[in-house]
Amino acid sequence: MAGVSRVRRQLPTSPWLFAAPGLLVVGAFVLYPFVSTVVNSFTDRRTLIPGRFVGLANFRELIHDDMFWTGLRNSTLYIVGVVPALVVLPLLLALLVQKNIPGITFFRSAFYTPVVASIVVVGLIWVWLLDERGLVNSLLETVGIGRIGFLSDQWLLLLSAMAVTVWKGLGYYMIIYLAALANVPRELHEAAAVDGAGAVRRFLTVTVPAVRSTMVLVAALSSVAAFKVFSEVYLMAGPSGGPAGEDTTLVMLVQRTGTGLTGRVGYASALSVVVFVVTVVLMLLVLRADRRERT
Amino acid sequence: MTVTEERVQAVPRAKDARVTDEHGRRIRIGELLWRYTLLLLVLALTVGPFLWQLSTSLKGPTEDIFSSPPSFLPEHPTLHNYQRVADTIPVWDYALNSLKVASASVVTNCVGSALAGYALARLRYRGRRIATLVFILAMLVPVEGIIIAQFTTMRELGLNNTLIGVVLPGSVGAMNVLLMRNAFLNLPYEIEEAAYVDGADVWQRFLRIALPSVKGTVAVVAIFAFMGAWDDFLWPLIVLSDPSRFTLTIGLNYLHGTFANDERLVAAGTVIAVAPLIALFACLQRYFFRGVGEGAVKG
Numbered sequence: 001m002a003g004v005s006r007v008r009r010q011l012p013t014s015p016w017l018f019a020a021p022g023l024l025v026v027g028a029f030v031l032y033p034f035v036s037t038v039v040n041s042f043t044d045r046r047t048l049i050p051g052r053f054v055g056l057a058n059f060r061e062l063i064h065d066d067m068f069w070t071g072l073r074n075s076t077l078y079i080v081g082v083v084p085a086l087v088v089l090p091l092l093l094a095l096l097v098q099k100n101i102p103g104i105t106f107f108r109s110a111f112y113t114p115v116v117a118s119i120v121v122v123g124l125i126w127v128w129l130l131d132e133r134g135l136v137n138s139l140l141e142t143v144g145i146g147r148i149g150f151l152s153d154q155w156l157l158l159l160s161a162m163a164v165t166v167w168k169g170l171g172y173y174m175i176i177y178l179a180a181l182a183n184v185p186r187e188l189h190e191a192a193a194v195d196g197a198g199a200v201r202r203f204l205t206v207t208v209p210a211v212r213s214t215m216v217l218v219a220a221l222s223s224v225a226a227f228k229v230f231s232e233v234y235l236m237a238g239p240s241g242g243p244a245g246e247d248t249t250l251v252m253l254v255q256r257t258g259t260g261l262t263g264r265v266g267y268a269s270a271l272s273v274v275v276f277v278v279t280v281v282l283m284l285l286v287l288r289a290d291r292r293e294r295t
Numbered sequence: 296m297t298v299t300e301e302r303v304q305a306v307p308r309a310k311d312a313r314v315t316d317e318h319g320r321r322i323r324i325g326e327l328l329w330r331y332t333l334l335l336l337v338l339a340l341t342v343g344p345f346l347w348q349l350s351t352s353l354k355g356p357t358e359d360i361f362s363s364p365p366s367f368l369p370e371h372p373t374l375h376n377y378q379r380v381a382d383t384i385p386v387w388d389y390a391l392n393s394l395k396v397a398s399a400s401v402v403t404n405c406v407g408s409a410l411a412g413y414a415l416a417r418l419r420y421r422g423r424r425i426a427t428l429v430f431i432l433a434m435l436v437p438v439e440g441i442i443i444a445q446f447t448t449m450r451e452l453g454l455n456n457t458l459i460g461v462v463l464p465g466s467v468g469a470m471n472v473l474l475m476r477n478a479f480l481n482l483p484y485e486i487e488e489a490a491y492v493d494g495a496d497v498w499q500r501f502l503r504i505a506l507p508s509v510k511g512t513v514a515v516v517a518i519f520a521f522m523g524a525w526d527d528f529l530w531p532l533i534v535l536s537d538p539s540r541f542t543l544t545i546g547l548n549y550l551h552g553t554f555a556n557d558e559r560l561v562a563a564g565t566v567i568a569v570a571p572l573i574a575l576f577a578c579l580q581r582y583f584f585r586g587v588g589e590g591a592v593k594g
Contacts, residue, residue: 014497015418019426021403022411022467029464030433033444040444047447096333101322107334109580111341116576116583118526120544121565124551125344128351128558135347138363171341175587228439231528235548251439251529258443259533268443275440 037276040269047263058270068271071250074158074233078226078249079282081162082169086222087215089166090173095207097174098181108178112171119168123235126164127151130236151236154246161232161247168232169225173218180214181207213290220286224279230255250275345569352376352562360558376563380550383560385539386567389546392458393525393568396542399462400524401517407467408516409509412475413501417487427476433469439529446533460534461542465523471516474589478512479505515586518579525572543568 041058045051062068097108114122129135130150137147150160184207192202208215230251233241239256241248248256250271258268322330347367353376354360354369380386414420415427445464446455454460486508487500495503506513528544535541541549547564554560576583 015414015420015423018410018414018418018501021407022469022472023426023429025403025407025463025467026430026433026469026472029445029448029466030436030441030469031429033441033448034436036447037441037444040447047450093337096330096337099322099330101327101330104334107338109576110338112580112583113345113573113576114341116522116572117345117569118528118544118572120526120528120547121569124547124561124565125348127551128562129344129347131558133361135365138361138365142364167341172587175584179588224437228437230439235551239552254439254443255529255533259446263443263446265443265447272440272443275437279437279440 037269037272041273043266045265051266058267071248071253075227075250078229079223082226083223085166091177093174094177114168115171119231157237157242157247161236164232180211184210216290348562352566376559380560380563389543393543396461397521397524400520403466404520408471408475411472415476416479430469430472461531478509514582518582519586
């Protein structure tokens, strides 16, 4: 015991020397910007003009800003569209690659490739695939369905972007599920099989309950990420957010409003505060759902 | 069909007797068939788009890339588009900028998070709990919500439109610090104790004993720092405005916005951007997967 306390006794300055670079970076580029975002949201600050305190004016403007509601709608729709797919599909994929059959490590790695690629690369690949004259439409025409304007219709665009988000996320959540599945005792499956339960039944009564907490984790991670969607929609719908800006997401609106030399930092900060609040609410909701299930 | 029946049926087949699952049980040939069919289908869906992009980038200017039914392989493969993309935008300079940013991010993240993680895990000092809390809070802040303030901070520091400005906000990730802290916490005290008795000071214990024991976690931090910086889009898009300083992702966005009608060109650009990471992934897969596991537990 004496040894432990001796090892831990240090020169008074060195611990802070160790922690200093990390604390400095996190303080200056994460925590200070966070505080400054909240403060700025109550001002009319612009990129080149220091702001004055304007109280809740930015938030009052928000409520009457159609673009804000469009952004909020699209970011919320994104959660609705993406999260169920990202909770279920990677689990099925994990079940598919779980058994150690020959070549399975190759398949696992291959399925992970979209995760490694930059979202810009992924976005541009799909812009080309879903182009009016791209591969998907060529195939659709070949089989006699005809061409579809995936990237010209407001709703098809949003749906396509969601599909790309799911496509890119599959491999990531598959790996998370694989780790969870490794902990499911095989005896449970065998007992269910002896009782005559089919594959679907065993999936619902054995696998799902066993990985439920992982599903909650995946729901939490993917819903927070979905609400903050930016790149996919920006690349596929363009910087202005598709036809009449109808595909603008909340973070796209933050980026568009707050940057550049004429950027309205105050108003963009108010939009950012909405992003914070929704993110925190989402995390709390998921945590609460998890707790309720455990008790 | 029960498990016991499966086993009985599988026994007489000598050929597939070596195909067994992780518990050493044989898998029926029928199940193998549908498993491989599904695997190949998913493979086509996940890797296919990359191959289509590669194929497009290798098609010559006279070849119809819009044909229906599509032609999957280039008739006369050519590297011409790679030369043309370099003539259109300074793509190799952009690649170099990306490499600089990613390498700097690897160094700062490894050094910064190892040092801070060690301080949080091992060193006893007043305020250690507060320091830990600072990193936990920082990890919870959504980056997308603070980019405007980060941008004004960079302007105030005069670092907007520089590569240093691109690197700085992510130069020591809070999550990496907490990963390193956990790794150090899992090391037994006794080893360092012995070194202390031998007269090693705190730096020597850190560098010679603690750090070599957490090499795996350092590798995870390095890989994710590299991938994060190389792939990042939103932040460089905001902080960089001068086209001569673009990173690859911003350059590709610029290429797409300006020369959107030339699909061969954009395809060549994306292949240049994604190839290094796929190569890195192919070599260091297990660290990628390990990082997902550790990150998810924390995240």
